Amino acid sequence: MSEQSSVSQLLAARYSVRSFENTPIETALLTEIFTKAQQAPSNCNVQPWQVCVVSGDTLATLRDKFMTTLMSGAKPNPDFNWMPQYQGIHRERQFGSANALYSALGIAREDKQARQMAMANNWQFFGAPHAAFFTMDKYLDIMGAVDLGIYAQTLSLLLAEHGINNCMQGALGQFPDPVKEVLGLPAERGILFGMSFGYAKDDAPANKARTDRAPLDEATQFFD
16 A cells, blocks of 8 residues: 555555465564554543563463463453453444354354364464554543543554555454453553454465445434
């Protein structure tokens, strides 16, 4: 993607990448992008995000820790409330998203083992050379979560501006203990969600999956 692309073009072209080339991004470019992301707006300018960017040996260690956690049969114990279950149209969209991915991967609906293996790829960062964990002080609750969402979208667009792909992952907030252990995070910090990023593996079946968007009249009302 050209650095001259408009925000509209970046949004139109963006999709969630679930298979990455093992090509690290230069440190100078990462520093530039994350510096620019500091311009993201936040409520009362509190800037609650504390972002942990992991690469190299640290990323490899986390991959191993996550797999050990999954193989042990551990249940998710997120720092924040991930308990609400989608209902109605939201559940339909959730199923639609899953169907798009599994269809691209050629996984049948009844093949539960293959679906579980595909899900486990979340904690392998889809082979990406980098990941970011979006953390904040737990007491900030919903207000902090709003700000982290705004920050993450800002970061996503900045990455896209430089031709760098990503996948936002709620899954990276489901098992916070291995992350806190490896990164040495204090008890008062919580991991809300994460993002894997790098350069897309263009020929990967997972990257052929696309989701649709609701029409404007279902999402927005204009009042004069």
